[in-house]
Amino acid sequence: MKRNVTIAAVTAAVLIGGTAAATVAFADSDGDRDRASTRPAGTVSLADDRDERADDASDDRSDGRAPAAAKSARISLDEAVAAALKSVPGTVTEAELDRDDDDHDGRTVWELDVRGSDDKWHDVTVDADNGKVLKSREDDDRDDRAPRSSAVTLNEAAAAALKTAPGTITSIGLDDDDDDDHKGGKGKVLRWDVDITGKDGKQHELKVDAKTAKVTVDRDDDGDDDRDDRDDD
Structure with missing residues (x-):
């Protein structure tokens, strides 16, 4: 018992x-949940790390979009610029060839920034297959201090870039960011930044001086930077 x-x-x-x-x-x-919610600033959780890796992977995938868009486009840069300016008179300061996955079922389009004759910024989307303007809207978020024009036009800069790296331009834009190489130090330089999918199968990044149309090679996809620097070496 x-x-x-x-x-x-x-x-x-x-x-x-x-x-x-x-x-x-x-x-x-x-x-643990309480400690996680009060984690000091600057620390990264496993979930945050996974999210960052997913974003990086998405960026890596997007890098292959330009060559694909270049192959499928039937409308040239010149034709896209003409269509955009017919819709919104002014000056095109940027054009990019891309796949529109949001609004137009993944079709290839030209996306152009236009400084209109009405002194407003406009976003214009042109179908890269038939040249039709798919969308045009005012861009109220665009920095009004962004460069609006230059002595060398977009079409002239494109022609100069293609002489250096024949192929298809996938992106071109007027930029006035600081340039560390300008006259041996930092300074504002107005230039056209141009991305080209070359006939050689490589991706090329070029700079075209917006005053002189002089072309310098910023990078190509074999990892070499600045052809002028290589020549000096």
């Missing part, structure tokens, strides 16, 4: 102990 009582007591203790252990486990779990 005493033996049975002892066994019952031990069983009860185990049950109570198990309940207590479960309570502690839940408390620890809650504590």
Whole structure:
């Protein structure tokens, strides 16, 4: 009889102990959640790290869009610019060939920035298959201090770039960012930044001086930077 009582007591203790252990486990779990919610700024959780890796992978995939768009486009840059300016008179300061996955079922389009004769910025989307203007809207978010024109036009800059790297232009834009190489130091330089999918199968990044149309090679996809620097070496 005493033996049975002892066994019952031990069983009860185990049950109570198990309940207590479960309570502690839940408390620890809650504590972890609390600690996670009060994690110091600058630390990264595993979930955050996964999100960042997913974003990086998405960026890597998007890098292959330009060559694909270049192969499928039937409308040239010149034709896209003409269509955009017919819709919105002014000056085109940027044009990019891309796949429109959001509004037009992944078709290839030219996306152009136009500084209109009405002194407003406009975004114009042109179908790269038939030259039809698919969309035109005012861009209220565009920095009004962005360069609006240059001595060398977009078409002239494109022609100069293609002489250096024959192929299809996938992006061209007027830029006035600081240039570390300008006259041996930093300074504002107005230039056209041009991306080309070359006939040689490579991706080329060129700079065209917006005053002189002089072309310099910024990068190509074999990893070499600045052809002028290589020549000097």
